[in-house]
Amino acid sequence: MQYAILIYETPDDFAARDDHRKDEYWAPWFAYSQAASEAGKTVGGACLQGPDTGTTLKNGVVEDGPYADTREQLGGFFLIEAGTLDEAMDWAARCPAAANGAVEVRPVQPTNRA
Template sequence: MPMYLALTYTPDVDWSEPGHEDEMKEYREFGDAAAAVLRGGHALYPTATATTVRVTGGKGGDVVATDGPYAETKEALTGYYLLECADLDEAVAMAARIPAAWNGAVEVRPVIQFAEA
C-alpha cells in the first residue's frame, strides 16, 4: 500500500513546553482515530534548534553548518506523520483531520519506497 508523509506547518512553538495541553489532546485524539493508517510521526523542536547543512563544491567539498532553518516563514515545519493509505484521496482525507490543518497547513507527499537490497 502507498505511503504518504504528512508534514505539519503551524506557528513555531515548543510543543514540549507547558501551555499546549489542549492542542496536544487534539493531536492524541487524531493519533488514536488514525491508528489504522499511522506508521510513525513526531513533533519537532522549534526552528531555532535547527541546523542547516550544505556541502560547498559538491561531493567531498567543505561542510558548512549554520544555525537555524533553511527558510524563514510565517509557519514552520513542526512535525510529521507517516501514513499508509490506499491512495492520495485517502491520505488527503486523513491530513484534513490533523489539527495542524485547522490553524496552519499539512503538506502531503507520496513516499518513494525503494526495494530493500
C-alpha cells in the same frame, strides 16, 4: 502506499506546546494520533522541537536555526498507510494543523533493492 503528512506550524503553535495553553494544544493531537492508529493507518511519526533547535548543513556550511524565512516551520510528521492520495488527503484534513497552519501530503518514494 505510504504517505508523509508534513505538519507546518506557526511560531504561536510552537509556543503553545509548553505554555499555559499546552493542554489545549495537545488534546487534538492525541485524539488525531489515536484515531489514525485505531484505523490502522499509522506507520510512524514524530513531533519535532522548535525551529530554533534545528541545524542545517548546506554546501558544507553549518547554519543554526531557525533558517527558513517563512511564517510556518516544520513541526512534525506522520507516516501513514493509505490506499489513495484522496484517502491520505482526508487524513491530512483531519490533522489539527490544518486549522491554522499548513499540512503537506507527499507520497513516500519506494526503494527497490536488488
